[in-house]
Amino acid sequence: MEKDQNKILSDVTSGEYKYGFYSDIETEQIPKGLSEEVIKVISKKKDEPDWLLEFRLKSYRHWLTLKMPAWAHLEIPPINYQDIIYYAAPRKKETLKSVDDIDPELKKTFDKLGISLEEQKHLAGVAVDAVMDSVSVKTTFRETLAELGIIFCSFSEAVKEYPELVKRYLGTVVPYTDNFFASLNSAVFSDGSFCYIPKGVRCPMELSTYFRINSANTGQFERTLLVADEESYVSYLEGCTAPMRDENQLHAAIVEIVVEKNAEVKYSTVQNWYPGSREGKGGIFNFVTKRGMCKGENSKISWTQVETGSAITWKYPSCVLRGDNSIGEFYSVAVTNNYQQADTGTKMIHVGKNTKSTIVSKGISAGRGQNSYRGLVKVLKNAAYARNFSQCDSLLLGDRCGAHTFPYLEVENQTAIVEHEATTSKIGEDQIFYCNQRGISTEDAIALIVNGYAREVLNKLPMEFAVEAQKLLQISLEGSIG
Amino acid sequence: MLVINNLKASIEGKNILKGVNLEIKPGEIHAIMGPNGSGKSTLASVLAGRDLVKVTEGSVTYFGKNLLEMSAEDRAKEGIFLGFQYPIEIPGVSMVNFMKAAVNEQRKHKGLEPLSASDFLKMMREKKELVEIDSKLANRSVNEGFSGGEKKKNEIFQMAMLEPKLAILDETDSGLDIDALRVVANGVNKIKRPDNSFIVITHYQRLLDYIVPDVVHVLYDGRIVKTAGKELALELEEKGYDWIKKEVENNILA
Numbered sequence: 001m002e003k004d005q006n007k008i009l010s011d012v013t014s015g016e017y018k019y020g021f022y023s024d025i026e027t028e029q030i031p032k033g034l035s036e037e038v039i040k041v042i043s044k045k046k047d048e049p050d051w052l053l054e055f056r057l058k059s060y061r062h063w064l065t066l067k068m069p070a071w072a073h074l075e076i077p078p079i080n081y082q083d084i085i086y087y088a089a090p091r092k093k094e095t096l097k098s099v100d101d102i103d104p105e106l107k108k109t110f111d112k113l114g115i116s117l118e119e120q121k122h123l124a125g126v127a128v129d130a131v132m133d134s135v136s137v138k139t140t141f142r143e144t145l146a147e148l149g150i151i152f153c154s155f156s157e158a159v160k161e162y163p164e165l166v167k168r169y170l171g172t173v174v175p176y177t178d179n180f181f182a183s184l185n186s187a188v189f190s191d192g193s194f195c196y197i198p199k200g201v202r203c204p205m206e207l208s209t210y211f212r213i214n215s216a217n218t219g220q221f222e223r224t225l226l227v228a229d230e231e232s233y234v235s236y237l238e239g240c241t242a243p244m245r246d247e248n249q250l251h252a253a254i255v256e257i258v259v260e261k262n263a264e265v266k267y268s269t270v271q272n273w274y275p276g277s278r279e280g281k282g283g284i285f286n287f288v289t290k291r292g293m294c295k296g297e298n299s300k301i302s303w304t305q306v307e308t309g310s311a312i313t314w315k316y317p318s319c320v321l322r323g324d325n326s327i328g329e330f331y332s333v334a335v336t337n338n339y340q341q342a343d344t345g346t347k348m349i350h351v352g353k354n355t356k357s358t359i360v361s362k363g364i365s366a367g368r369g370q371n372s373y374r375g376l377v378k379v380l381k382n383a384a385y386a387r388n389f390s391q392c393d394s395l396l397l398g399d400r401c402g403a404h405t406f407p408y409l410e411v412e413n414q415t416a417i418v419e420h421e422a423t424t425s426k427i428g429e430d431q432i433f434y435c436n437q438r439g440i441s442t443e444d445a446i447a448l449i450v451n452g453y454a455r456e457v458l459n460k461l462p463m464e465f466a467v468e469a470q471k472l473l474q475i476s477l478e479g480s481i482g
Numbered sequence: 483m484l485v486i487n488n489l490k491a492s493i494e495g496k497n498i499l500k501g502v503n504l505e506i507k508p509g510e511i512h513a514i515m516g517p518n519g520s521g522k523s524t525l526a527s528v529l530a531g532r533d534l535v536k537v538t539e540g541s542v543t544y545f546g547k548n549l550l551e552m553s554a555e556d557r558a559k560e561g562i563f564l565g566f567q568y569p570i571e572i573p574g575v576s577m578v579n580f581m582k583a584a585v586n587e588q589r590k591h592k593g594l595e596p597l598s599a600s601d602f603l604k605m606m607r608e609k610k611e612l613v614e615i616d617s618k619l620a621n622r623s624v625n626e627g628f629s630g631g632e633k634k635k636n637e638i639f640q641m642a643m644l645e646p647k648l649a650i651l652d653e654t655d656s657g658l659d660i661d662a663l664r665v666v667a668n669g670v671n672k673i674k675r676p677d678n679s680f681i682v683i684t685h686y687q688r689l690l691d692y693i694v695p696d697v698v699h700v701l702y703d704g705r706i707v708k709t710a711g712k713e714l715a716l717e718l719e720e721k722g723y724d725w726i727k728k729e730v731e732n733n734i735l736a
């Protein structure tokens with residue numbers, strides 16, 4: 001029976017990656033390798049001001065002094081940083097008349113991914129910044145948003161048009177010295193999204209960035225900066241995919257969020273980078289630093305992530321709860337199937353009084369996947385009456401995968417209340433049989449159970465994406481269970 | 483509808499069923515009694531298609547088809563329902579989603595369109611009333627945190643939703659208080675039609691006061707050793723199984 005179960009398991013977890021195509025788009029690239037020269041070239045291509053080049057060089061010099069972190073529960077093959085292309089951009093066709101025109105090939109690529117770059121065709125109520133390789137190719141609904149004073153554009157444009165804003169916030173949440181990958185990103189970041197919500201404005205639509213890696217041998221190093229001014233609100237979503245390739249590709253991004261008094265940011269991620277083949281060949285290395293600062297009183301940041309892709313994920317979306325009464329939340333579903341590895345979690349740093357944080361992490365491992373939750377809850381001396389609740393659940397599908405939990409707790413204030421709960425469960429043969437007996441196939445039974453397990457997190461996603469994420473979960477576990 | 487012929491089956495190499503013969507016609511209610519460990523639940527598992535139990539000999543024919551070749555979910559879709567002796571908890575999966583999947587799979591099998599959300603909820607409501615199940619239970623996760631009796635009632639509710647042709651109720655009466663017992667029995671009687679059949683596995687004759695069987699079998703050591711009318715249940719209640727065991731031993735010696 002064990003054998004049968006393993007067979008069905010392996011059948012169910014062998015679903016195909018749907019977004020693995022490559023688009024033949026004329027691309028402008030610089031040669032492989034990393035040096036101060038390369039950084040100057042990138043900066044020049046982007047026509048950047050001196051202060052930004054200085055920021056990059058400072059970061060690069062610091063990066064040179066660092067070693068790749070080895071503390072995660074991950075087996076990372078050596079990465080040759082000289083073997084990566086640090087800038088690749090779809091070439092602008094000269095035949096296109098206005099800046100707003102986009103290459104039909106690009107449009108086709110994004111259409112294929114279900115992302116329409118034409119505003120009238122797009123999902124109502126969602127504005128998109130589409131990033132391919134190193135550059136943003138189109139941001140929709142810019143004008144509509146501008147009427148409310150909302151700035152939503154590519155990072156490069158923000159540097160040109162709103163240098164003061166960028167300069168004021170860049171690196172204030174994730175300093176260039178933060179960690180190995182953050183330093184690397186700060187040195188070579190190419191594009192990403194910038195968003196500013198002015199005082200008192202509730203952003204009327206979902207903002208989203210869609211990241212696509214297309215070129216081979218390139219790394220993607222985008223940077224997102226999101227500022228919510230006092231009393232404002234925005235819900236932000238990012239998605240990502242990449243072609244199937246036998247080589248690993250590096251994605252090292254930074255997301256910084258600043259939230260002022262009484263403002264709220266919801267940041268959702270549906271991460272679906274190419275996970276590698278069933279045998280563990282290829283796939284994206286997803287080494288990402290995401291952090292939000294609850295700067296003002298009563299501010300709130302809520303991270304929701306559904307992580308199904310990438311060969312290796314190293315990522316800890318965190319909250320610094322500086323303002324009194326500020327709130328940080330982290331809701332995560334992470335799937336590792338076949339040979340995928342994930343070491344993911346969060347840091348909740350309680351600085352202000354009466355700060356609250358909630359952590360709900362749901363790991364799902366199948367195949368030979370390895371899934372680790374790593375979370376830090378830190379309560380500083382002045383954070384009187386801070387509260388944290390953490391719930392870390394692991395679900396195992398089959399007996400060759402692994403789940404691990406690494407909770408860290410540092411409490412310096414006696415009035416803090418910190419709770420941690422953890423469970424590990426397996427989809428039992430008896431549960432599957434119970435479903436079978438009611439006419440539900442094994443695959444559907446697993447989908448039901450997995451969706452039930454992840455529901456608390458999926459419910460936090462904006463409606464339009466919850467269904468998508470649910471399907472994605474199902475696909476990423478297809479062929480995996482018994 | 484169901485013909486079991488010389489069925490032998492084992493679990494992990496241990497022989498449990500040692501030659502079971504049984505025929506069930508449409509509309510019949512068969513009770514199966516027998517001491518603990520005699521193989522009643524194992525027989526139910528074989529009929530439902532649990533692959534933990536290996537059939538080593540014999541045949542089972544269901545509406546002329548070889549039942550043993552069918553997958554568990556196909557058997558369910560063809561109208562076989564097992565009320566589990568120990569219903570399984572599935573945390574996180576709501577009864578609504580679970581039943582919707584089950585009902586719609588069955589409809590698909592019959593070539594019918596899935597029920598609309600409102601039709602489905604209406605059906606849930608009707609069946610809940612039919613089997614007098616607390617409507618709050620149906621809003622929770624499948625069996626999660628249900629009391630023993632609530633789990634049993636939930637099995638009857640699911641049976642009412644799926645309207646099986648052959649329902650096998652494995653000790654659905656165990657652990658029920660008198661009122662719940664009446665509810666379960668009434669549920670069965672309301673679902674009963676002239677063409678659907680029941681196998682009722684029980685230790686207690688009192689259930690059979692409510693659900694009147696056409697035949698009572700005694701399963702002992704993997705075989706059906708006695709078959710008689712309803713009065714057999716009364717006799718067993720009074721005298722226990724010793725006399726049957728003796729009869730069997732004498733038969734073997736003779």
Ligand SMILES: Nc1ncnc2c1ncn2[C@@H]1O[C@H](COP(=O)(O)OP(=O)(O)OP(=O)(O)O)[C@@H](O)[C@H]1O
Nearest residue numbers: 493494498516517518519520521522523524525567
């Ligand atoms: N999973 C299993 N592994 C090993 N032995 C098992 C397993 N399931 C059942 N058995 C054995 O098979 C025999 C028959 O069990 P079964 O559950 O069919 O009995 P039963 O007649 O339903 O008993 P009860 O009246 O107590 O419910 C018992 O000896 C039991 O220990």
Ligand SMILES: [Mg+2]
Nearest residue numbers: 522523524567
């Ligand atoms: Mg039993």
